[in-house]
Structures are given as structure tokens and as C-alpha cells.
Amino acid sequence: MIDNLPYIAVAFFVAFGIYTLMFKKNLIKIAIGVCLIENGVNLFLITLGYRKGAVAPIYTMAPSGQNMVLPTPQALTLTSIVIGIATTALILSVAMMIYKHYGTLDTDEVRRLRG
Amino acid sequence: MSILLNNSPILILALPLLAAFLIPLIGRINKKTVGIFSALVLAISLVFTILLAVKVITVGPQIYVFGAKSSGLTLPSGLNVPIRIMFQVDAMGIFMGLITATVSFLGAIYSLAFIKKTEGMDNFYSLLLLLTVGMFGMEFTGDLFNFFVFLEIASIASVALIAYRGIDFGEPAEAGFKYMVVSSISALVVLFAIGILYGEYDLLNIAALANVIKYSQLDKIALALLLPVLAMKSGAVPMHMWTPDAYSEAPAPITMILVAASQASLYALFRIVFSLYNVNSNTLAAGWIIIIFGVLSMFIGVTMAIVQKDIKRLMAYHAVSQTGYMLLGVGVGLAVLSNPVALKEYGITSLEGGIFHIMNHAMYKGLLFLTAGALFFRTGTRNLNKMGGLAHSMKYTTIFFIIGAAAIAGLPPFNGFASKLLIYESVYKFNPLLSIIAMVVSILTLASFVKVFHSAFLGPKLPQFNDVQEVPQSMILSMAILSCVIIFFGLFPDLIVKNLVHPAVMALVEQVKYTGTVLGGM
Numbered sequence: 001m002i003d004n005l006p007y008i009a010v011a012f013f014v015a016f017g018i019y020t021l022m023f024k025k026n027l028i029k030i031a032i033g034v035c036l037i038e039n040g041v042n043l044f045l046i047t048l049g050y051r052k053g054a055v056a057p058i059y060t061m062a063p064s065g066q067n068m069v070l071p072t073p074q075a076l077t078l079t080s081i082v083i084g085i086a087t088t089a090l091i092l093s094v095a096m097m098i099y100k101h102y103g104t105l106d107t108d109e110v111r112r113l114r115g
Numbered sequence: 116m117s118i119l120l121n122n123s124p125i126l127i128l129a130l131p132l133l134a135a136f137l138i139p140l141i142g143r144i145n146k147k148t149v150g151i152f153s154a155l156v157l158a159i160s161l162v163f164t165i166l167l168a169v170k171v172i173t174v175g176p177q178i179y180v181f182g183a184k185s186s187g188l189t190l191p192s193g194l195n196v197p198i199r200i201m202f203q204v205d206a207m208g209i210f211m212g213l214i215t216a217t218v219s220f221l222g223a224i225y226s227l228a229f230i231k232k233t234e235g236m237d238n239f240y241s242l243l244l245l246l247t248v249g250m251f252g253m254e255f256t257g258d259l260f261n262f263f264v265f266l267e268i269a270s271i272a273s274v275a276l277i278a279y280r281g282i283d284f285g286e287p288a289e290a291g292f293k294y295m296v297v298s299s300i301s302a303l304v305v306l307f308a309i310g311i312l313y314g315e316y317d318l319l320n321i322a323a324l325a326n327v328i329k330y331s332q333l334d335k336i337a338l339a340l341l342l343p344v345l346a347m348k349s350g351a352v353p354m355h356m357w358t359p360d361a362y363s364e365a366p367a368p369i370t371m372i373l374v375a376a377s378q379a380s381l382y383a384l385f386r387i388v389f390s391l392y393n394v395n396s397n398t399l400a401a402g403w404i405i406i407i408f409g410v411l412s413m414f415i416g417v418t419m420a421i422v423q424k425d426i427k428r429l430m431a432y433h434a435v436s437q438t439g440y441m442l443l444g445v446g447v448g449l450a451v452l453s454n455p456v457a458l459k460e461y462g463i464t465s466l467e468g469g470i471f472h473i474m475n476h477a478m479y480k481g482l483l484f485l486t487a488g489a490l491f492f493r494t495g496t497r498n499l500n501k502m503g504g505l506a507h508s509m510k511y512t513t514i515f516f517i518i519g520a521a522a523i524a525g526l527p528p529f530n531g532f533a534s535k536l537l538i539y540e541s542v543y544k545f546n547p548l549l550s551i552i553a554m555v556v557s558i559l560t561l562a563s564f565v566k567v568f569h570s571a572f573l574g575p576k577l578p579q580f581n582d583v584q585e586v587p588q589s590m591i592l593s594m595a596i597l598s599c600v601i602i603f604f605g606l607f608p609d610l611i612v613k614n615l616v617h618p619a620v621m622a623l624v625e626q627v628k629y630t631g632t633v634l635g636g637m
Contacts, residue, residue: 079264
């Protein structure tokens with residue numbers, strides 16, 4: 001059970017993110033929802049590479065005979081975090097532009113495009 | 116020369132990527148040259164793509180491994196695993212690459228005159244080049260995680276381009292926000308699915324994964340995650356809500372490139388169901404899911420298009436509807452994949468129709484969006500009710516519009532007819548009803564474009580458009596090139612199907628062709 005704790009956390013992150021996306025009307029909160037899902041996915045990736053009692057995957061000065069955690073998911077997660085920063089920055093800057101023109105962040109009022 | 120040719124898969128991407136970051140520097144010195152510079156870079160990229168296409172078709176799939184000679188790594192224990200990052204360009208990948216290269220080159224040429232505001236112009240071209248890089252990467256990569264990275268590059272660049280006019284108007288920013296949320300969610304779901312596959316098999320390479328995939332419960336979950344989000348990115352109903360907004364609010368040349376970008380997602384969908392899962396999965400069920408997406412997109416897209424008043428919004432709904440044809444053609448091919456008799460009888464033809472339609476659609480829908488951009492450029496409106504009598508003053512644009520409209524409605528001798536006929540006759544053998552729906556949708560498409568033609572071009576000359584003239588030469592040039600391509604494809608469809616489309620279809624159907632090129636060399 002305790003080993004599955006990270007996966008439960010992943011499920012919570014993603015579920016909260018989807019909840020935020022579906023039921024919140026503020027554009028900033030939607031950006032937060034995207035971030036939550038992203039954190040969930042990052043946690044999922046990093047958990048995949050985790051091995052119990054293993055050391056960091058650095059060969060220099062590593063104690064011999066001990067398991068190492070998988071380095072690939074860590075590299076993937078780092079890349080994904082960097083991409084996530086760009087995404088969040090872009091979402092927030094577009095939200096800023098919307099606020100400038102509409103004077104509101106409420107999704108019910110930002111609705112000039114329809115039909 | 117041969118060094119250049121051997122490294123062409125990476126050069127096609129590296130040149131625009133490098134240029135994208137050089138452009139702000141060049142813009143500091145002279146704002147006027149950035150457009151010409153990026154068109155030049157994209158032209159070089161196009162030449163390399165054509166050379167690579169010739170090589171792929173004549174010699175076979177090309178592999179480019181980053182930082183090593185071979186894709187594998189032999190461990191001391193004798194185990195050989197493909198762990199390197201690589202580009203794997205087969206006939207299908209290069210088919211999409213040709214579309215991307217053509218469309219982005221013509222988009223850059225068109226932008227030379229279309230983008231008048233010099234402020235932020237260098238950013239526009241930087242982003243255009245980055246979008247091109249993202250699309251090329253999605254099409255060439257042989258690695259799932261790389262695919263995710265390029266998907267994000269393409270979506271971030273396209274969001275910034277959709278919201279390009281957001282400084283002055285509210286609507287583009289709104290469309291950009293919508294597209295950003297949709298594409299970041301879909302990219303994260305793709306990453307989650309990649310995580311599942313990696314956790315199960317410890318592999319990221321598509322070919323190596325395809326070799327060991329077992330279609331277990333986890334693989335089913337991964338497929339169920341990947342299929343809808345990639346369909347969403349390609350704009351299929353019922354996840355099409357971003358398409359009309361994003362397509363109508365982006366600048367016209369960008370809309371044309373965005374069509375190709377959605378098709379890159381479509382390509383990824385096909386790559387996953389054919390090259391990664393292939394007959395391991397339940398192809399009949401997956402095929403029917405794609406067919407249902409396709410029929411819904413075709414029908415709902417066209418019925419929504421008929422009532423539109425905004426010319427670009429109307430065309431955007433038609434883009435949704437035309438995506439349905441591709442999904443239908445390929446879905447039928449996938450449904451009969453594990454049945455060799457049916458596959459030979461009509462499955463291959465239907466796949467050819469679907470794949471050929473991708474290229475045709477990129478060409479004629481690009482042309483139509485460019486003509487809509489030309490109308491907007493001169494009249495300053497996209498509302499069809501406010502336009503009229505423009506055939507008097509914009510003769511070339513009128514001719515180009517007629518060519519594009521005839522092609523999208525599937526009239527001979529234009530290219531839309533060639534691919535639609537392939538789809539009709541093969542889908543009829545699978546299920547006559549689907550074929551009839553496709554034909555009805557085609558008629559509705561024609562009706563809707565007759566309406567556009569009537570309200571925008573015909574009628575007496577309106578007084579408020581007295582000083583409207585033909586658009587500048589660079590815009591005419593890119594529209595003329597697209598028209599020539601459309602007519603050429605329409606007159607000689609056999610040539611294209613035999614040399615480009617059929618190899619692409621076989622590269623999808625025969626999984627061994629894809630996996631063998633990586634694993635065979637080890």
C-alpha cells in the first residue's frame with residue numbers, strides 16, 4: 001500500500017486538475033488546473049524510475065553493488081518541467097491579453113467567438 | 116554533396132531552428148529582410164525534403180542517429196537495445212514532410228506582403244520557423260518522447276501565432292487561450308501514455324516497442340489515451356471546438372500551416388495505430404472508432420459550415436469535415452487490417468484515398484484560406500454579408516478561389532476528386548452507407564462554397580470597395596503555386612498515387628518495414 005502512495009498522489013493531482021478545468025470559470029484557475037495535471041504526470045514519470053533503496057544514477061563515487069534509480073525518467077521529467085514552464089508562461093500571458101481587452105477573466109464573459 | 120544528403124533528415128530541421136533564433140538578431144539590423152531570410156531558409160529546407168523524398172522512395176527508409184553511427188548499444192552482457200535518439204524517415208514520414216515543407220515555404224512567401232505591421236514582425240517569422248520545426252520533428256522522429264517534445268514545440272509556436280493579433284484585438288487571444296489549454300492537455304495525456312508504455316517495456320523507440328508490444332491491459336489503456344487526444348489535436352468531432360476559433364483568428368498564412376500541423380497529429384495517430392500496435396490490437400474496434408470519428412466530423416463539420424457568415428470560420432468547419440474523409444479512409448483500412456483478403460480487395464485503396472486526401476486537403480484548403488486572407492487583406496472584413504462584387508477588382512483571387520472550391524467539392528479534374536473517388540469506391544465495398552454519407556457531405560460542401568462564391572465575388576461592384584485592387588505579387592505567387600499543384604495532382608493522380616501515396620500506405624500497413632529498418636541493422 002505504502003509503495004503505491006505516489007500513484008495515489010498522481011491520481012489526486014490529475015483528478016483535481018481535471019476538476020479545476022471543468023468547473024472553474026476563472027482563466028487563471030484554468031491555468032492552475034493545467035499545472036496540476038502537469039505535476040501529476042511529472043510525478044508519475046519520476047515514480048516509474050524509482051527503485052527502493054537505490055542511489056542516484058551517478059557513476060562517480062557510487063557505492064559498488066548497489067542498485068541505481070533509472071536515469072531516463074528523470075531526464076524525461078526535467079524536459080517536461082521545462083516545457084511546462086513555457087506552457088504556463090504562455091497561458092498566463094494570453095490570459096493577460098484577454099484581461100486587457102475584455103476587462104474580465106470570467107469564462108462566461110470571454111465568449112465573443114461562438115457559433 | 117553526399118555528406119549533405121546523408122545528413123538531410125537533421126538539416127531539414129536544424130536550418131529553420133537555427134534561423135528561428137537568428138531572426139531576432141537580423142531584425143535588429145533590418146526589419147525588412149527577416150521575411151526574405153525565412154522564406155530562403157524554408158526554400159532550402161524544401162529542397163532537402165525533396166532530395167530526401169527521392170532517396171527514401173528509391174533506396175528505402177532512412178535512419179539518422181544522433182551522436183552515433185548505429186542505433187543500438189551493445190551491453191557487456193551481449194544485450195543489444197536501441198536506446199539512441201533517432202530520426203526514422205520512411206515513405207509515410209517523408210510524405211507528410213513534403214506537405215509541411217511546401218506549406219510552410221508558401222506561407223512564408225505569402226506573409227511577405229500579408230504581414231504589414233513591422234512591430235513584432237521578427238517574432239512572427241521566428242515562430243513560423245519554430246512551428247515548421249515542430250511539425251517536421253513530429254513526422255520524422257522515431258522516438259516517442261521526442262514526439263512529445265516536438266508536439267509541444269509546435270503547439271507553443273502555434274498558440275503564439277494564433278494570438279499574434281491579440282495585442283490589438285480580443286478574439287485572437289481568446290482563440291489562443293482555447294487552443295493552448297486543448298493542446299497542453301493533449302500533450303500531457305500523450306506523455307502519460309508514453310509513461311505507461313515506458314514503465315511496461317523500458318523502451319521509448321517506436322520500432323523497438325512495436326517489436327515487443329503485447330496488447331496487454333496497460334497497452335489498451337495507453338491506446339485509449341492516445342487515440343482521442345490525437346484525434347482532438349487533428350480537429351475531429353466531437354473534440355473540434357478549438358478548430359473554428361483557432362483557424363479563423365490566426366493570420367491567413369498561419370491558418371494554412373495550422374492545417375498541416377493538425378495533419379501532423381493525424382499522422383501521429385496513424386503511426387501509433389499502424390506502426391506501434393498494428394495487428395496486435397483489436398484493429399476492427401480501433402478502426403470503427405476512427406470511422407465513427409470520421410463520419411461525425413464529416414457530417415457535423417459540413418452542417419455547421421453551411422450556416423456560418425464569417426468566411427474563415429466557414430472554411431475552418433470545412434477543414435473539420437475534410438479531416439473526416441481522411442479518418443474514414445484510414446479507419447476502413449485499419450478495420451480490415453487483419454483480414455488479408457479484404458485488405459487486398461479494398462483496404463489498400465481506401466488507405467490510399469485517406470492518405471492522398473491528406474496531401475490534397477493541405478493544398479486546396481491552404482489555397483482557400485489564402486484567398487480568404489486576400490479578401491480580408493483588401494476589404495478588411497471577414498463577414499460574407501458585407502462583401503460583394505469582388506470579382507470585378509480581384510480577378511486572380513477569383514480564379515484561385517474557384518480552383519480551390521472545385522477541388523474541395525470533389526469536382527473533376529481537380530485533386531479533391533481523385534482522392535474522394537478512391538475513398539467512395541473502396542468504402543462502398545466495406546459499408547455502402549458510409550460511402551453514401553461521404554457523397555452527401557461532398558454535395559453539401561459544394562453548396563456551401565457556391566454560397567461563398569456568390570456572396571463574396573458575384574454581384575455589382577459595391578461603392579465601399581471602389582478602391583479595392585488585386586493583392587500584391589507575393590500573395591499571388593503562393594496562391595498560383597498551390598493552384599498549379601492542385602491541377603497537376605488532379606490531372607495526373609496515378610503518378611502521385613503510384614510514386615508517393617502507395618509507398619506511404621505500404622509503410623504503414625507492413626509493420627515489419629518500419630521496425631525492420633531499426634532492429635534489422637542491429
